[in-house]
Amino acid sequence: MSAAEIALLVLAVLALVAVVLWSVAQRLDRLHRREFQTRAALEAQLVRRADIAAEVAASGILDPASAVLVSDAVLSSMRAVRLVGEDDTPQAHADRGLIESELTRTLRTALDETDPAIPARDTAAAEAVERLRHSHYRVQLARRFHNDAVVQIHHIRRLALVRLFRLAGHAPLPRTFEMDDAPV
Amino acid sequence: MMKVGLVCPYSVDVPGGVQFHVRDLAEKLIEFGDQVQVLAPADEDTEVPDYVTSTGRAVPVRYNGSVARLSFGPVVAARTQRWLEAGDFDVVHIHEPLPPSVGLIALHLAEAPVVATFHSAQTRSRALQAAYPLVRPGLERIRARIAVSEDARSTVVDHVGGDAVIIPNGVYTARFARARATQEWIGTPQRPTIAFLGRLDEPRKGLQVLAAAVGRILQDVPGARFLIAGRGDATQARADLGRYGESVEFLGPLEERDKASLLSSVDLYIAPQTGGESFGIVLVEAISAGALVVASDLPAFRRVLDGDRGGYLFRTGDAQHLAEVVRTALSDPEGARTRREYATGIAERYDWNVVAAQVRDVYTMVTEAAQVQTRSALPSMREWFGRKR
Numbered sequence: 401m402s403a404a405e406i407a408l409l410v411l412a413v414l415a416l417v418a419v420v421l422w423s424v425a426q427r428l429d430r431l432h433r434r435e436f437q438t439r440a441a442l443e444a445q446l447v448r449r450a451d452i453a454a455e456v457a458a459s460g461i462l463d464p465a466s467a468v469l470v471s472d473a474v475l476s477s478m479r480a481v482r483l484v485g486e487d488d489t490p491q492a493h494a495d496r497g498l499i500e501s502e503l504t505r506t507l508r509t510a511l512d513e514t515d516p517a518i519p520a521r522d523t524a525a526a527e528a529v530e531r532l533r534h535s536h537y538r539v540q541l542a543r544r545f546h547n548d549a550v551v552q553i554h555h556i557r558r559l560a561l562v563r564l565f566r567l568a569g570h571a572p573l574p575r576t577f578e579m580d581d582a583p584v
Numbered sequence: 585m586m587k588v589g590l591v592c593p594y595s596v597d598v599p600g601g602v603q604f605h606v607r608d609l610a611e612k613l614i615e616f617g618d619q620v621q622v623l624a625p626a627d628e629d630t631e632v633p634d635y636v637t638s639t640g641r642a643v644p645v646r647y648n649g650s651v652a653r654l655s656f657g658p659v660v661a662a663r664t665q666r667w668l669e670a671g672d673f674d675v676v677h678i679h680e681p682l683p684p685s686v687g688l689i690a691l692h693l694a695e696a697p698v699v700a701t702f703h704s705a706q707t708r709s710r711a712l713q714a715a716y717p718l719v720r721p722g723l724e725r726i727r728a729r730i731a732v733s734e735d736a737r738s739t740v741v742d743h744v745g746g747d748a749v750i751i752p753n754g755v756y757t758a759r760f761a762r763a764r765a766t767q768e769w770i771g772t773p774q775r776p777t778i779a780f781l782g783r784l785d786e787p788r789k790g791l792q793v794l795a796a797a798v799g800r801i802l803q804d805v806p807g808a809r810f811l812i813a814g815r816g817d818a819t820q821a822r823a824d825l826g827r828y829g830e831s832v833e834f835l836g837p838l839e840e841r842d843k844a845s846l847l848s849s850v851d852l853y854i855a856p857q858t859g860g861e862s863f864g865i866v867l868v869e870a871i872s873a874g875a876l877v878v879a880s881d882l883p884a885f886r887r888v889l890d891g892d893r894g895g896y897l898f899r900t901g902d903a904q905h906l907a908e909v910v911r912t913a914l915s916d917p918e919g920a921r922t923r924r925e926y927a928t929g930i931a932e933r934y935d936w937n938v939v940a941a942q943v944r945d946v947y948t949m950v951t952e953a954a955q956v957q958t959r960s961a962l963p964s965m966r967e968w969f970g971r972k973r
Contacts, residue, residue: 433958441953541949548746
């Protein structure tokens with residue numbers, strides 16, 4: 401093998417490595433972007449849910465104690481640290497999860513109608529509660545899609561190749577968002 | 585209004601659960617006002633609805649231990665590319681993205697946000713594992729995963745990692761609810777009617793379990809009439825059931841409409857399946873028609889009936905227990921009434937109106953997320969790929 405051939409071979413191998421690295425980095429980039437997007441979408445759904453919960457609390461269809469507690473939980477949610485653009489530390493996100501879980505639990509008790517003796521609500525009120533349940537469902541979806549993106553990132557960042565070449569750059573490792581979003 | 589592209593990997597010439605699901609979903613979304621296009625394999629000379637674009641004939645190939653009819657190759661890829669460009673979709677919804685067919689091709693080519701629905705429970709296949717490095721980047725493009733059942737969801741968890749939201753198969757419950765009862769199938773307190781529906785010669789459908797229980801049931805309720813409907817070779821069944829004479833009637837295969845009518849006429853519908861049911865759509869159809877269900881306690885059936893709140897359950901394959909439960913069901917009008925009422929609520933959950941609205945919610949979430957600008961998210965990656973997208 402002549403020197404030229406060896407050089408060519410080395411070049412070919414380098415090119416191959418570069419292509420592989422580039423494609424993995426691109427996948428990683430795409431996933432990180434999606435993680436950000438799904439987090440923003442989750443944030444939007446959480447705000448929407450808090451909004452509708454506030455509306456339900458103010459509408460007079462809840463008993464007074466429930467109304468106060470729901471309003472209070474809504475306030476905490478609105479004052480909490482946003483999931484995008486503010487404090488992106490895991491602790492901040494975990495705290496937000498606790499606050500949103502609190503809202504879920506309060507709503508669950510406030511809307512519990514399993515006692516058959518409870519009279520049926522008027523249609524406008526029932527419609528507001530229906531919208532609340534719908535937005536809660538969307539929170540469930542948004543959270544699921546966000547956590548999926550996170551899990552995929554974890555999967556790819558565990559690859560030796562990614563760690564060796566530091567393909568993730570300085571991007572922080574995202575965490576799944578944990579909260580109680582079982583149906584209310 | 586959304587522009588939705590649905591991709592079905594299996595040929596629409598052949599009846600199948602995925603194909604029906606895609607057709608029903610497409611029609612319901614069109615009814616909601618969306619612009620829907622379907623891409624699926626079909627024979628050149630097959631009549632397809634005008635919202636369907638064919639990728640051409642599906643070819644039988646050996647894959648994953650059995651022969652599957654799949655659609656692949658450069659012609660299919662080019663047609664898929666043209667369909668995607670012409671459709672300019674807000675969201676591309678791929679059904680069964682794992683089989684190497686048009687779904688997998690669309691997954692790699694789609695630029696619009698991708699939603700995927702996993703229908704079947706699949707065991708980890710060697711073929712898939714070998715091809716995994718090739719498939720994985722494609723699977724990562726899926727923004728939202730839907731599973732139609734618990735079993736399908738475990739497939740996602742095992743194959744892809746992460747999770748999936750469960751949105752069940754839809755049923756046009758109104759078609760069953762509208763069904764008129766047929767006089768000769770309506771039972772009386774002395775002569776209650778008990779129906780079986782399903783292939784007669786397939787053990788998993790469980791006719792043999794019911795057959796073994798008939799004698800005991802007739803001891804308790806001598807007037808009971810058994811109506812057996814379904815396709816398949818009835819020789820064995822007739823041999824087992826011949827001795828009960830007129831108590832057992834074979835109705836042969838029934839049209840969809842007659843099936844619904846049978847379900848709404850009879851006192852009890854028996855679902856003695858012994859396995860192979862990952863979803864339990866038969867039960868949803870039965871309760872939509874207003875039937876009181878006695879079903880084996882398969883996990884899928886248990887889930888559909890919310891335990892035994894929407895019907896009666898017996899131990900799978902246990903004919904003696906089946907006979908006992910039938911006796912209870914026939915002698916307990918109060919329990920039967922509350923179960924029927926509860927079952928009405930279950931049927932609503934599976935109605936296409938509800939199910940398609942949930943799918944639309946997924947589309948909305950995905951398209952909203954896709955519009956979020958991501959440039960500032962990753963400073964280091966931006967330096968690398970600043971000019972890309």
